[in-house]
Amino acid sequence: MLKSLCYLVLMLCMQNAVAQTxxxxxxxEILGNQEKAWNNGNINQFMHGYWENDSLVFVGKNGLxxxxxxxxxxxxxxxxxxxxxxxxxxxxxxxxxxxxxxxSIIGKWELTRTVGNLNGHYTLLLKKIxxxxxxxxxxxx
Numbered sequence: 434m435l436k437s438l439c440y441l442v443l444m445l446c447m448q449n450a451v452a453q454t455x456x457x458x459x460x461x462e463i464l465g466n467q468e469k470a471w472n473n474g475n476i477n478q479f480m481h482g483y484w485e486n487d488s489l490v491f492v493g494k495n496g497l498x499x500x501x502x503x504x505x506x507x508x509x510x511x512x513x514x515x516x517x518x519x520x521x522x523x524x525x526x527x528x529x530x531x532x533x534x535x536x537s538i539i540g541k542w543e544l545t546r547t548v549g550n551l552n553g554h555y556t557l558l559l560k561k562i563x564x565x566x567x568x569x570x571x572x573x574x
Contacts, residue, residue, distance in 0.1 A: 457528060460536055460559060460566050464523055471521040476508050484560070484567040492572040504571075519546030526554075534561040542573065 463482045470478035483489055483501055491498040491507070498504050512518045527539040536559040544551040558570040 463566055468521050468523055471518060474515045474518055480505050482568050484569045490570045494574060516548050519544040
């Protein structure tokens with residue numbers, strides 16, 4: 434009986450680890466797609482990683498921005514052309530599951546540009562919404 438119970442607990446732990454691994458892979462894919470879209474000069478495609486909702490929160494050097502449309506407008510205003518956008522590189526420093534429907538990511542971003550390089554750090558909160566991972570909060574500095 435005890436052996437069966439231990440086996441059951443082990444199997445449940447393994448299933449949870451596999452689910453987290455699949456979720457982590459999907460999130461890494463989303464970030465990779467964002468990087469590619471940015472490097473192709475496509476801000477609209479880059480935004481596919483974000484939650485298209487008025488409750489999206491972006492925190493940057495100018496303070497809080499609420500909503501998908503406002504965040505998109507800020508990106509387009511601050512990076513109006515390919516020279517301003519440059520080449521983006523994400524480096525993940527920490528990636529943690531916060532239950533089954535949330536992930537926290539801390540990382541570095543780097544823009545290599547002819548008009549001057551930029552870099553900083555970010556903290557993302559992702560939520561699984563209707564089976565898809567979306568960034569619901571982004572604090573980039």
